[in-house]
Amino acid sequence: MRELSEVEMLNIFGGVRRNTKLRDEVIITFILEGGNLDALHSLEKELDDCLNDSDVGYHDGHETPMADDSNEETFLFFYGANAEKLFITIHPILKSNPIIQRAKANLTFVKPDESRQQIEVDI
Numbered sequence: 001m002r003e004l005s006e007v008e009m010l011n012i013f014g015g016v017r018r019n020t021k022l023r024d025e026v027i028i029t030f031i032l033e034g035g036n037l038d039a040l041h042s043l044e045k046e047l048d049d050c051l052n053d054s055d056v057g058y059h060d061g062h063e064t065p066m067a068d069d070s071n072e073e074t075f076l077f078f079y080g081a082n083a084e085k086l087f088i089t090i091h092p093i094l095k096s097n098p099i100i101q102r103a104k105a106n107l108t109f110v111k112p113d114e115s116r117q118q119i120e121v122d123i
Contacts, residue, residue: 023081027078027108039099043093056080
């Protein structure tokens with residue numbers, strides 16, 4: 001899957017104005033090589049600082065396997081009113097961090113009728 005540009009991300013839904021009370025989500029999935037929790041916590045701090053400055057959403061923690069040598073996926077959870085804006089805000093940090101390799105972002109858009117639409121983007 002090819003990486004979407006910021007303009008493409010903003011235009012995915014034709015510029016439809018989103019209800020700010022909706023809870024969109026962005027879930028980042030990757031393998032945490034060597035179970036480096038210090039690096040993961042450092043990344044989360046950087047993401048939290050970025051989101052606190054931008055007011056587009058919040059980071060709701062991670063889920064990672066307990067074994068240091070595990071090849072299971074690690075997940076980072078983010079929520080906000082607009083998954084597009086949220087992803088565009090955190091993408092530069094994710095893209096530049098060495099622990100985020102072969103990662104995917106799953107963006108979930110919650111519509112007013114509570115139905116969901118998802119897209120997956122390679123990071």
